[in-house]
Amino acid sequence: MAKKRVLLVDDEKSFTNLLKLNLEETGDYEVRVENWAEDAFQAARDFKPDIVLLDIIMPRMPGGNVAAQFKDDPDLKDTPIVFLTAAVRKHQIDENDGIICDHPCIAKPVPVETVIEFIEKHVRK
Amino acid sequence: MRSCHFTGRPGPATCPVCLVNCPTVSNGTLRWRCVGRPATLCCHRPPSNTGMEQPIKVLLIEDSATDARLLRIFLGESSTHCFDIVHVARLAEGMERIGKEHFDVILSDLLLPDSQGIETFERLHAHVEHVPIIVLSGSDDENLAVRAVREGAQDYLVKGRIDGHGLVRSITYAIERHRAEQRLQESERHYKFLLESITDYSYSVKIEDGKPGLISHGPGCVSITGYSAQEFEADPKLWFRMVHEADREAVQEQARRIQAGETPPPLEHRIVHKDGEARWVRHTVVACRNRDGNLSSFDGLIADITQRKKAEQDLVKSEAFYHSLVENLPQNILRKDLNERFTFANQRFCAMLGMPLEQIIGKTDFDFFPPELAEKYQRDDRYVIRTGQIFETIEENHAPTGEKLYVNVIKTPIYDAKGQIIGIQGIFWDITERKRFEERLQRANQELAASEAALRKSHEELKSAQLQLIQAEKMESIGTLAAGVAHEVKNPLAILMMGVNYLTKKLGGAEDGIQQVLKEMREAIDRADAITRGLLDFSASRQLAIKSESLNTLIDETLRLVRHELRTKQIVVQKNLGERLPGVGVDKRQIQQVLVNLIVNSIHAMPEGGTLMVRSYTKQLTETSHTEGSRRASHFWVGDMAVVIEVEDTGTGIPEENLAKIFDPFFTTKPTGVGTGLGLPVSKKIIELHGGSLDVRNVKGGGVRATILLRPQKA
Numbered sequence: 001m002a003k004k005r006v007l008l009v010d011d012e013k014s015f016t017n018l019l020k021l022n023l024e025e026t027g028d029y030e031v032r033v034e035n036w037a038e039d040a041f042q043a044a045r046d047f048k049p050d051i052v053l054l055d056i057i058m059p060r061m062p063g064g065n066v067a068a069q070f071k072d073d074p075d076l077k078d079t080p081i082v083f084l085t086a087a088v089r090k091h092q093i094d095e096n097d098g099i100i101c102d103h104p105c106i107a108k109p110v111p112v113e114t115v116i117e118f119i120e121k122h123v124r125k
Numbered sequence: 126m127r128s129c130h131f132t133g134r135p136g137p138a139t140c141p142v143c144l145v146n147c148p149t150v151s152n153g154t155l156r157w158r159c160v161g162r163p164a165t166l167c168c169h170r171p172p173s174n175t176g177m178e179q180p181i182k183v184l185l186i187e188d189s190a191t192d193a194r195l196l197r198i199f200l201g202e203s204s205t206h207c208f209d210i211v212h213v214a215r216l217a218e219g220m221e222r223i224g225k226e227h228f229d230v231i232l233s234d235l236l237l238p239d240s241q242g243i244e245t246f247e248r249l250h251a252h253v254e255h256v257p258i259i260v261l262s263g264s265d266d267e268n269l270a271v272r273a274v275r276e277g278a279q280d281y282l283v284k285g286r287i288d289g290h291g292l293v294r295s296i297t298y299a300i301e302r303h304r305a306e307q308r309l310q311e312s313e314r315h316y317k318f319l320l321e322s323i324t325d326y327s328y329s330v331k332i333e334d335g336k337p338g339l340i341s342h343g344p345g346c347v348s349i350t351g352y353s354a355q356e357f358e359a360d361p362k363l364w365f366r367m368v369h370e371a372d373r374e375a376v377q378e379q380a381r382r383i384q385a386g387e388t389p390p391p392l393e394h395r396i397v398h399k400d401g402e403a404r405w406v407r408h409t410v411v412a413c414r415n416r417d418g419n420l421s422s423f424d425g426l427i428a429d430i431t432q433r434k435k436a437e438q439d440l441v442k443s444e445a446f447y448h449s450l451v452e453n454l455p456q457n458i459l460r461k462d463l464n465e466r467f468t469f470a471n472q473r474f475c476a477m478l479g480m481p482l483e484q485i486i487g488k489t490d491f492d493f494f495p496p497e498l499a500e501k502y503q504r505d506d507r508y509v510i511r512t513g514q515i516f517e518t519i520e521e522n523h524a525p526t527g528e529k530l531y532v533n534v535i536k537t538p539i540y541d542a543k544g545q546i547i548g549i550q551g552i553f554w555d556i557t558e559r560k561r562f563e564e565r566l567q568r569a570n571q572e573l574a575a576s577e578a579a580l581r582k583s584h585e586e587l588k589s590a591q592l593q594l595i596q597a598e599k600m601e602s603i604g605t606l607a608a609g610v611a612h613e614v615k616n617p618l619a620i621l622m623m624g625v626n627y628l629t630k631k632l633g634g635a636e637d638g639i640q641q642v643l644k645e646m647r648e649a650i651d652r653a654d655a656i657t658r659g660l661l662d663f664s665a666s667r668q669l670a671i672k673s674e675s676l677n678t679l680i681d682e683t684l685r686l687v688r689h690e691l692r693t694k695q696i697v698v699q700k701n702l703g704e705r706l707p708g709v710g711v712d713k714r715q716i717q718q719v720l721v722n723l724i725v726n727s728i729h730a731m732p733e734g735g736t737l738m739v740r741s742y743t744k745q746l747t748e749t750s751h752t753e754g755s756r757r758a759s760h761f762w763v764g765d766m767a768v769v770i771e772v773e774d775t776g777t778g779i780p781e782e783n784l785a786k787i788f789d790p791f792f793t794t795k796p797t798g799v800g801t802g803l804g805l806p807v808s809k810k811i812i813e814l815h816g817g818s819l820d821v822r823n824v825k826g827g828g829v830r831a832t833i834l835l836r837p838q839k840a
Contacts, residue, residue: 012616012619014620015616015620018620018623018624019623021623021627022623022626022627022630025631057612086611086612086613086614086615086618086619087612089658090658107615108615108618108619108622109615109618109619109621109622109650110622111622111626112623112627
């Protein structure tokens with residue numbers, strides 16, 4: 001079974017490194033990290049991820065805009081996106097059935113198990 | 126027992142001549158034994174009807190015993206008078222007796238052993254001025270006796286020519302004459318004294334040959350005119366010049382009438398005093414006529430009446446002053462006597478009644494006013510007369526046009542000189558204009574007061590809103606800050622979480638110590654996350670999911686959520702939930718969060734167990750509460766209905782110094798890790814977002830009560 005391709009877009013380098021390590025440790029995922037939001041679109045086109053884990057609050061370009069770019073792109077518009085952010089709280093997500101701005105959402109900080117749960121739930125099959 | 130008039134001794138009479146023999150009875154008549162004459166005097170004489178009870182006391186100074194005896198006999202024989210004779214032979218002896226007792230008359234010889242001639246009389250006369258003296262002389266020195274009479278003796282008798290009748294007459298006349306003289310002298314002295322004590326200026330003008338001649342001026346002339354009698358005498362025209370120029374004619378006229386035989390009345394005119402000042406005098410002139418009826422002199426009396434005249438003039442001025450006041454005042458003034466009859470009305474009042482004063486005086490109110498008004502006026506008058514009090518009122522009358530007129534009335538009693546009330550005085554005036562202004566002013570004042578109250582109310586609301594705004598601003602910036610901080614903290618927490626996750630997996634089989642460290646790190650991350658979550662809760666602007674809920678159900682559900690905690694801490698719950706509470710529009714989850722916060726606080730306040738009381742009820746508010754910290758006003762006004770939830774514990778209470786801070790974010794007294802310091806601020810904010818209020822205060826006797834007020838849903 002091929003590894004699921006996960007694009008991780010977050011300006012926090014340490015976070016991306018550690019999440020990448022944790023995910024790849026499972027052996028189920030191939031993780032590409034992009035720390036600059038502007039570069040996320042091009043990275044997705046290159047990497048063709050099965051799922052995008054997208055931070056919302058980033059310098060220069062918020063995650064929402066990145067999601068909009070994906071939506072406007074015919075190749076990327078169906079790529080699942082999961083927001084992974086410190087700006088939203090868990091109960092807010094719960095109240096909205098896990099969906100924020102049309103996408104599932106995970107509130108930081110979060111244990112890696114929860115991240116995996118979400119990936120498995122929303123990853124392109 | 127009778128006593129003898131001659132000797133004063135008790136017993137029968139002693140003969141006045143021999144002093145020893147008593148009367149004898151012979152032929153039925155009492156006779157002196159010595160001389161054989163009838164004893165008609167003294168104790169033997171029957172009581173007299175002449176009234177001359179008192180004997181005339183005679184001092185006889187005579188060195189000849191024969192003469193003395195003779196005189197005694199003469200006097201003793203008098204049928205009209207009774208004499209008490211003291212006989213001495215020497216002048217010195219006589220004078221001594223005079224000093225000791227009273228005598229009505231003295232009979233004295235001029236030739237005495239110790240004094241001779243006129244000197245005897247002079248000495249006697251100088252010694253006793255008040256007793257008449259009759260001089261006895263021999264026929265050879267009658268001239269001497271005549272001289273004595275000229276010098277003041279009442280009479281003289283020539284020895285040898287004296288008979289009884291003549292002697293008695295001489296004595297009684299002498300006494301009478303002497304008395305008359307004394308009275309005259311007394312009277313003269315009296316008038317002299319009187320005249321001298323008069324301060325008025327009197328003068329006397331003798332008429333000689335039908336023309337005024339010699340003038341004499343009394344001592345008062347200096348004080349009245351300033352000029353002395355000598356000055357008047359030296360300058361005959363001075364007197365007339367002294368008369369004030371304007372009055373000279375009148376003074377001349379008075380003099381003319383006097384000389385013409387008339388009796389002119391006293392004249393009041395001015396004179397110019399020597400000091401140059403004009404004085405008013407009253408000038409009375411009386412004519413003296415001689416036996417022929419011709420004018421012999423006239424006397425003038427001039428009295429200074431400047432003071433009186435000035436007082437009169439002042440009185441006239443004062444009268445004019447008050448008259449002018451009374452007639453020119455804009456008030457109606459009237460007076461009435463005790464019978465309610467008008468005694469005075471000023472011109473204004475006359476004009477009001479439309480008739481002259483003469484037609485008003487003597488009339489009563491019933492002659493001018495309708496009976497009910499007249500009755501009222503007289504009732505007021507009687508009140509003043511009865512009580513002596515001032516009566517003041519404002520009468521409301523109606524003008525013929527129907528508009529209201531106001532009249533201010535003051536009535537006061539009038540007193541006579543003895544302090545008796547003799548009537549009333551009334552003053553009244555129209556104050557309609559003033560009254561209208563007052564009414565307008567009052568209305569304006571009321572409007573002003575009303576608008577001021579409205580202004581004050583809106584000012585208070587504004588102030589309250591401003592306070593809330595300031596607080597909200599503060600909270601808003603804290604919120605923004607909190608959101609930023611939370612976000613920035615959450616990212617490192619996320620990194621730590623990832624790190625711990627990684628290490629846990631990698632060191633899965635490691636020793637217990639490492640596992641414990643990783644576990645504690647994981648818990649620390651959770652705690653930090655909880656704090657940041659709370660902070661965000663507090664600072665987030667939230668959308669409420671309002672639904673009509675039953676508060677009692679909500680309370681029950683919340684208590685179920687925390688029942689484990691309550692049980693472990695051995696806390697007894699007392700529920701007292703009101704029946705038929707109205708529905709309340711709330712976000713159930715949020716209110717539940719608030720209740721959990723409050724109950725958790727209570728649990729923390731009772732570490733040794735206790736009682737938790739939860740109540741719900743409705744109430745009408747009797748005091749308003751302005752709460753701060755929200756843009757959405759949570760105003761409850763007096764009279765508003767509210768649904769109340771109370772959470773009360775029996776715990777430690779809140780220290781007084783902390784009460785003001787309990788709603789400040791991050792203020793906590795709980796141990797680290799137990800509280801975030803956000804429970805109450807968040808709860809308060811939630812309640813205020815619901816338009817309610819949250820109040821937390823200590824309960825007397827320990828413990829804390831949190832009170833939530835919510836608005837019932839409108840039916």
